Amino acid sequence: MLAFILRRLWQMLPTMAGVILLVFILFNWVGGDPAYLLAGKMSDAEAIANIRRQLGVDQPYHVQLWIFVKQILTFDFGNSWATGEAVSHIMSSRLGPSLTVLIPLTILETLFGIGLALAIAFVRGSLTDRAVMVACTVGMSISILVYIIVFQYGLAYKLGLFPVQGWGGSLAENLLRYATLPILIGLAVSIAPTLRLYRSFVLDEVNQDYVRTARAKGLPERRIMWVHVLRNAAIPIITHVMANLPALLIGAFLLERFFGIPGIGREVILAVERSDFPVIKAVTVYVAAATMIFNLLTDLLYQAVDPRVQLK
Numbered sequence: 001m002l003a004f005i006l007r008r009l010w011q012m013l014p015t016m017a018g019v020i021l022l023v024f025i026l027f028n029w030v031g032g033d034p035a036y037l038l039a040g041k042m043s044d045a046e047a048i049a050n051i052r053r054q055l056g057v058d059q060p061y062h063v064q065l066w067i068f069v070k071q072i073l074t075f076d077f078g079n080s081w082a083t084g085e086a087v088s089h090i091m092s093s094r095l096g097p098s099l100t101v102l103i104p105l106t107i108l109e110t111l112f113g114i115g116l117a118l119a120i121a122f123v124r125g126s127l128t129d130r131a132v133m134v135a136c137t138v139g140m141s142i143s144i145l146v147y148i149i150v151f152q153y154g155l156a157y158k159l160g161l162f163p164v165q166g167w168g169g170s171l172a173e174n175l176l177r178y179a180t181l182p183i184l185i186g187l188a189v190s191i192a193p194t195l196r197l198y199r200s201f202v203l204d205e206v207n208q209d210y211v212r213t214a215r216a217k218g219l220p221e222r223r224i225m226w227v228h229v230l231r232n233a234a235i236p237i238i239t240h241v242m243a244n245l246p247a248l249l250i251g252a253f254l255l256e257r258f259f260g261i262p263g264i265g266r267e268v269i270l271a272v273e274r275s276d277f278p279v280i281k282a283v284t285v286y287v288a289a290a291t292m293i294f295n296l297l298t299d300l301l302y303q304a305v306d307p308r309v310q311l312k
Helices: 002-030 034-039 045-055 061-074 087-122 127-141 144-158 171-178 180-206 209-216 221-251 253-259 264-274 277-305
Strands: none
Touching (some): 087 180, 087 264, 144 180, 144 253, 180 253, 209 221
């Protein structure tokens, strides 16, 4: 296993190099001159030249690329152009609020999706199965904005069960008070597509030969579903969960924006609105690195779930 991990880490290097080169090209050749964005409309040529010199964009491209590589290796992307705050501090301080919402949401979504998928598999083909699938289709057709507005207005504003917006200073306060409603909304939005997907994973296994053999041996249906079927359906479920984890950091920006959560997603939206290139570049590189790391963890989880999987 150690040899496999080292080999995969070595294979990440050319992939990361390609990501770095692509990001550099997009921001330096396609994104335009950042000096004009920072200088404003009433600036003169001398002010623009001074800003270019401070940012280092007056250097040759190979020098700028090396500066960018050093920023990645040292985890120092400089300061935000909009606020002057260190990008490293922005990332570290915004990560906690995002994870406070996303970790419970991912756990609840996975557990509810698996439990409901197995329950539906017990009554597959019945009227209940069809009714649940219709309800999932309806739920998937409704925009997340509708969920946010209805839940925020009904549960927070009208009933006062949750705060409409805000964020506290302690983990317990945030998790139990401010993050509860965003987690419920995220769960309501994601449970329909998750249930449909996990149901298909489970039904693909139900008709396999090993399931018929288990039934022929007299094993109870509950044990067949929760032990044999679930174990084999876990491979695509793990793939789905791990593949979505990096994107969740940015994908929850609507929840963070509407509920005033100072997370990564909200910061990315503000950076795009302000053309804050250092923050955008940092998030792009970090998400790419997280994607490769989670892919490696996915392969390791495959073998943990199914010993027949060989890491080669």
